[in-house]
Structures are given as structure tokens and as C-alpha cells.
Amino acid sequence: MGDLPENIRGKRSARRREVASSQRSLQYKQAEKEIIDIVRKAGEEGVVQRELWKKIGLDSRRGIKIIRRLEQQGIISRKEIIYKGRKTYILKPATMMKARIVIPGFLDDIPCMFCPELPRCESNLESALTCEVINKWIEEKKKRDDP
Numbered sequence: 001m002g003d004l005p006e007n008i009r010g011k012r013s014a015r016r017r018e019v020a021s022s023q024r025s026l027q028y029k030q031a032e033k034e035i036i037d038i039v040r041k042a043g044e045e046g047v048v049q050r051e052l053w054k055k056i057g058l059d060s061r062r063g064i065k066i067i068r069r070l071e072q073q074g075i076i077s078r079k080e081i082i083y084k085g086r087k088t089y090i091l092k093p094a095t096m097m098k099a100r101i102v103i104p105g106f107l108d109d110i111p112c113m114f115c116p117e118l119p120r121c122e123s124n125l126e127s128a129l130t131c132e133v134i135n136k137w138i139e140e141k142k143k144r145d146d147p
């Protein structure tokens with residue numbers, strides 16, 4: 001490793017940083033999805049923010065960032081409450097979550113949904129267009145839909 005030219009070492013460490021960033025982004029999206037599911041299930045009864053961290057095993061600092069974003073997007077609403085003698089928030093579905101969005105069933109098996117490279121492809125169409133995985137999935141879908 002110590003004998004590798006500097007440009008190769010640089011590329012490897014850049015790639016490692018890219019992978020780590022993709023993994024963080026994926027974890028963030030998974031945590032966001034779990035929060036949305038829990039708040040949706042809680043309905044008008046709501047869920048106590050402090051209890052939410054325990055349910056999904058998320059640290060509050062990262063969780064609060066997600067909650068704020070969902071609040072800004074109108075997906076959840078937050079109201080201050082006192083719970084077990086301490087200030088926290090009750091989280092409930094907001095307008096955008098209540099709006100009935102029908103997601104086509106075929107989206108469930110799009111490989112991108114579970115791919116750690118998604119953040120890279122989001123900002124780089126070229127990488128999505130040349131991706132073998134997605135192109136194979138499209139071909140197979142075409143065959144299934146149009147035998």
C-alpha cells in the first residue's frame with residue numbers, strides 16, 4: 001500500500017469517501033422512511049419525538065435534522081408538549097402525508113431504491129444511463145409487460 005503512486009492512493013481514498021457518503025445517505029433515507037411509517041401509523045394520536053429515537057435506534061441529533069426536513073416539506077407536523085416532566089414534541093401526519101399518493105406497484109422493485117450508488121446517480125444522469133443494473137431491469141420489465 002505504501003508503495004502505491006500518490007495519484008492511485010488519492011483516487012482510492014476519494015472512492016472510499018464517496019462510498020462512505022453514499023452509505024450515510026442511504027442510512028438517512030432509511031431512517032426517514034421509518035419515521036414516516038411510524039408517524040403515519042400513529043395517525044392523529046401522534047408519536048412522542050423522544051420515544052421515536054428509541055423505536056428506530058437513531059441518535060436524536062441526526063433524527064432532529066430529518067424531522068425538521070419532513071416538517072418543512074409538510075409531511076409531518078410538530079407540536080411542543082411536556083412529556084414525563086420534560087419538553088419534547090408530538091409528531092403527527094401533516095397535509096402532504098394525508099394526501100393520498102398512489103405509487104405504482106412496479107416502483108417497489110426498481111433496483112435504484114436499494115442501491116448505495118443512488119446519491120451519485122441523482123446528480124449524474126450519465127452514470128444512470130450507463131448503469132448495467134438499471135438497463136437490465138428496464139429490458140426485463142419491457143419483456144414482462146410486452147411479451
Ligand code: SF4
Nearest residue numbers: 112115117118121131
Ligand atoms: S442507476 Fe444503477 S447505479 Fe444508479 S442508483 Fe440505479 S441501480 Fe444504482
